[in-house]
Amino acid sequence: MPILSTLLCFFCLWWPISVSADEFGVVVKSAEMKLQGDNYVLAADVDYQLSMRAKEALENGIPLYWIVQLKVLQHRDMLWNKTLVEDSIRYKIQYHALLNMYRIKNEHTSEVTNFSTLTAALDSMSKVRDFSVIDKAALAPDQQYFAAVKVKLDRDSLPLPLRPTAYVSPQWFLSSAWYVWSLTN
Amino acid sequence: MVPDKLKPPIGVSIFILFALILLSLQLMSSATQESSELSAMYSWLLLVNALGSVVLLGLVGANIYSLARHTKRREAGSRLTARMVSLFVVLALAPAAIVFYFSMQFLHQGIDSWFNVEIDRAMEDALELSQASLDQRMRWHLRQAEQLAEKLSNSSETLATLELENFRELAGASEMTLFSRQGRIVASISINPGDILPSLPDEHTWLQLRQNGDYVALAPVRDDELMIRVIVSVKTKDPQYLQVLYPVPVRIADLADSVEFAFVRYQEMNFLRNSLKLSFSLALSLVLLMSLLAAIWVAFISIRNIIAPVKELVKGTQAVASGHYDQIVPVLAQDDLGFLVESFNDMTQRIARAHDETRLAGLEVENQRAYLETILANLTAGVISFDANYKIRTANQAAYRIFHIHVNHFIGRSLLELVTDYSELAEPLKSIQRLLEQADDIWQQRIAFLGSNGRQELLCRGTPLFSQEGSRVGAVVVFDDVTDLIQAQKNAAWGEVARRLAHEIKNPLTPIQLSAERLQHKLADKLEMGDAEMLQRSTRTIVQQVEAMKEMVDDFSEYAKPSKKQTVSIDLSALVQEVLALYMARPGVKFKTAYEAGRLMIKGDPVSLRQVLHNLVKNALEAIDVQGVIEIGVHRVQKNNADFIEITFYDDGPGIKEEQMEKIFEPYVTTKAKGTGLGLAIVKKIIEEHGGAIWVDTSRRLPEMADVSQSSGSRCDKVGAGFIIQLPACNFEQL
Structure with a gap:
């Protein structure tokens, strides 16, 4: 059974690293909806801590894609929550060897920013601002609403050979949990 | 059982399964090509293939388990199946393992051969070269910008704004912007008149600028156009900054891009080397595993199908061995095994036929034996x-x-x-x-x-x-x-003797008597007194003896002649009573009679039967001499499914001596001084002529009585004699 043994070896190989390595992962530290005119816009702060392996990949020119997922849910007593909005922003972070720069591209706005350090790049990416989410009129005043934000590393966009590893190695488990908060009008 | 459940559309399901396996493997193989659209599905394909392997593993496992169980139970054909499957697995596994090993070797070596120190070095050098080239150009532009700033520092702010256009053209820059110390745009000029807003430096640039006093960097500006951004301070009384954006020549930019692309690609490949090996190995292992498992599974099914007739044959053989010859093994295929099965069926049929024949022959012998036994028995x-x-x-x-x-x-x-x-x-x-x-x-x-x-x-x-x-x-x-036969022969002989005697002797008797009487008549008067008296005496003796002889001859003829002259229905008890009535008056003799109720009918000659009774009564009377008891009983008995009337006749006379017992019914056997000895012989003859039997009843001679008779010596006259006569009864229908 080569596949099983391969996977097993794989785990054995990676487990100690994942245990001994520094804290890594992505956490949504805070998020809120602000009213801007007639629209609710998202303002969220995310803390990106890349694992050794992810940093290594990035430094070797492999682009990492991050998806900030957003949901607005309407609470219903008898039924399951109704999803009003489901949207996402996709960021691409890539290292440019020639310029020795980190480049972040917001695929939502096609905005490209260059940074000379990784920390600066991640700092820039950690602030999600002015993301128009929902029209104020869409929310009824007597209803209860929730918003949820999650930041996910898009593993399916990794180079193919890396994907099987990424699916099983904790080094690549970089997505955050859902950050849920109640919306108040 | 797993195999049975899998059976019905086996061919189709195998075909579909193989098609699916091939398809998914092909898809996975295509997906590994980076450019393929399927690459997004790679993970799913991997999962599906892994699941497929698990399912196949399950199927093979179930088959192995079932086979192991059958082998343990020593079921027919299981050992052969196990052997064939293991042979197949070994045969399939060995080359597959070799191919797998070398494929892995080639794969790893192939991937490793892409990378070596020289290329690594060359790549890095190429990148460095591009960077150095760009660096040189940047330094040069920095100097140029500094000279421009020098010039600008001498002119006033208004003039500087006007001169900016000249400077831009002179320097060959694409954009020139003058910032105040606070970062406010003082003046800006661009090669492209449409760009109203100049490209602004970011915070990081400002920070560096404040620290170093100038700033130079290569950065993509606007539409990813590579530009050299140079910012220098203009030393006026109100310090300002001059930002100049120099375009990088297209050729140089392209070359740099190309170098960077190759470098990044190489770096990426180098980084992914192990992952690449892993994923290729994974794909290869999965392909091999699935092919092997599928092959083993199909081998199980095919071998089972091949073994099926052998299994049936084994079962059939076991059944035949245990004596069930009616085995017909189904012919599953028209191949060599099918031929074998047909031959087996042929053989069992022949055995069955032979067995049946043997059984029939045995039965016939048994019948014959039984028939002979029946004959013997009868x-x-x-x-x-x-x-x-x-x-x-x-x-x-x-x-x-x-x-x-x-x-x-x-x-x-x-x-x-x-x-x-x-x-x-x-x-x-x-x-x-x-x-x-x-x-x-x-x-x-x-x-x-x-x-x-x-x-x-x-x-x-x-x-x-x-x-x-x-x-x-x-x-x-x-x-x-032969007791009866000999008796009959004796009787016949005696009858013949009696008849001849009667005939030969009786004839001369009358002339003898007549002659004697005539002699007496003629000579009586002529003789003297003495002689005449003697004559008379002699004549009387002759006549008396002749009379006696006549009587004797009559007895003989009586014995010789057939007694059953005319047969009528006779009530035997009435006949007995009738005869006894003649003797009732005799003193000293007591008759005890016992008659069964109802008419005890026989068919016979009443005269002869009467003579039988007379003879027996006379015998008894002679035996008891003066005083005694005579017991007579008449009743119905059953013997050999036939009805008989039995007359029992007992006296308390001296009885019959042992030595006489055997011959008492023969003629001339008598214990009496007087008598011809024909009495009982005639009785027996008459009874036998009536289809009956007479015998001396020895059962009345009880042991104690015999003892008494012996101890009392000559006084054995109270032993008594008994006769039993049985005559065939006449049914009422025969009347």
């Missing part, structure tokens, strides 16, 4: 067969009738063993045993003995049996009860 002659040790092997029914012994119960025992149980038969049994042991050839012997029915005479014929080799294997003894 023979009037008794037949006993013996083995080589003179032990009884078979005996027929007649043997029982003659000996009154269930000889059948003594099979396996010798005749001498019977002697101890049946002492009254000691004499004949011993004789037969002796003859069996002595005779080497067919022998014949008459043996007389006293049985329970009185004296019996047997005619025995023995034949020793020899095997084909000449050794003695036993003997057969056939014996017949």
Whole structure:
């Protein structure tokens, strides 16, 4: 059974690293909806801590894609929550060897920013601002609403050979949990 | 059971499964190509293939488990299946393992060969070269910008704004912007008049600028156009910053891009080397695993199909071995095995036929034997067969009738063993045993003995049996009860004698008598007194003796002539009473009679029967002499499924002596001084002519009475004699 043994070896190989390595992962530290005119816009702060392996990949020119997922849910007593909005922003972070720069591209706005350090790049990416989410009129005043934000590393966009590893190695488990908060009008 | 569930559309399902496996493997293989659209599905394909492998593993596992169970239970064909499957697995696994090993080797070596130190170095050098080239250009532009700033510092702010356009053209820059110290745009000029807003430096740039006093960097600006951004301070009384954006020549930018692309690609590949190996190995392992598992599974099914007729054959053989010859094994295929199965069926049918024939033959022999046994059993002659040790092997029914012994119960025992149980038969049994042991050839012997029915005479014929080799294997003894036959012969002989005597003697008697009487008549007067008296006496003697002789001759003729002259229905009890009435008046004799109620009818000649009764009563009266009792009973008895009327006749006279017992019914046997000795002979003759029997009842001679008679010596006159007469009863229908 080569596949099983391969996977097993794989785990054995990676487990100690994942245990001994520094804290890594992505956490949504805070998020809120602000009213801007007639629209609710998202303002969220995310803390990106890349694992050794992810940093290594990035430094070797492999682009990492991050998806900030957003949901607005309407609470219903008898039924399951109704999803009003489901949207996402996709960021691409890539290292440019020639310029020795980190480049972040917001695929939502096609905005490209260059940074000379990784920390600066991640700092820039950690602030999600002015993301128009929902029209104020869409929310009824007597209803209860929730918003949820999650930041996910898009593993399916990794180079193919890396994907099987990424699916099983904790080094690549970089997505955050859902950050849920109640919306108040 | 797993195999049975999988059976019905087996061919189709195998085909579909293989198609699916091939498809998913092909898809996975395509997905590994980076450019492929399927690459997004790679993970799913991997999962599906892994699941497929698990399912196949499950199927193979279930088959192995089932096979192991069958083998453990030693089911038919299971061991052959196990052997074939293991052979197949070994045969399939060995080349597959070799191919797998070398494929892995080639794969790893192939991937490793992409990377080496020289290329690594060259790549890095190329990148460095591009960077150095760009660096040089940046330094040069920095100097140029500094010179421009120098020039600008001498002119006033308004002038500087105007001169900016000249400077831009002079320097060949694409954009030139003058910032105040606070970052406010003082003036800006661009090669492209449409760009109203200049490209602004970011915070990081400002920070660096404040630290170093100038800033130069290569950065993509706007539409990813590579530009050299230079910012220098303009030393005026109100310090300002001059930002100049120099375009990088297209050729240089392209070359740099190309170098960077190649470098990044190489870096990426180098980084992914292990992952690449892993994923290729994974794909290869998965392909091999699935192919192997599928092949093993199909091997299980195919081998099971191949083995199926063998299995049936084994079952059939076991059944035939245990005696079930009606086995028809289904012919599953028209191949060699099918031919074998057909031959097996043919063979079992033949065996079954042969078996049936043997059974029928056995049955026939058995029937024959039973038939012979029936004949033997119904023979009037008794037949006993013996083995080589003179032990009884078979005996027929007649043997029982003659000996009154269930000889059948003594099979396996010798005749001498019977002697101890049946002492009254000691004499004949011993004789037969002796003859069996002595005779080497067919022998014949008459043996007389006293049985329970009185004296019996047997005619025995023995034949020793020899095997084909000449050794003695036993003997057969056939014996017949010839008592009645001999008696009849004797009776016939006596009858003939009596008839002749009567005829020959009676004829001269009358002339003798007449002559004597005439002699007396003629000579009486002529003779003297003395002589005449003598003559008269002699004549009287002659006449008396002639009379006596006549009487005797009459008796003889009586004995000789057939008694059953006319047959009518007679009520026997009435007849007995009628006869007894004549003797009732006789003093000293007491008659005890017992008649069964109802009419006891027989068919016969009343005159003859009356004579029988007279003779018996006379005999009894003579025996008891002066005083005594005569008991007479008439009743109905059943014997051999036939009705008989039995007359019992007892007196308390002196009885019959042992030595006379055997011959009492023969003519000229008498105990009396007077009498012809024909009385009982005539009685017997008449009774036998009526189809009846008469015998002396020995059962009345109780042992204690016999003892008394012996102890009292000559005084044995109270022993008494008894006769039993049985005559066939006449049914009312016959009346």
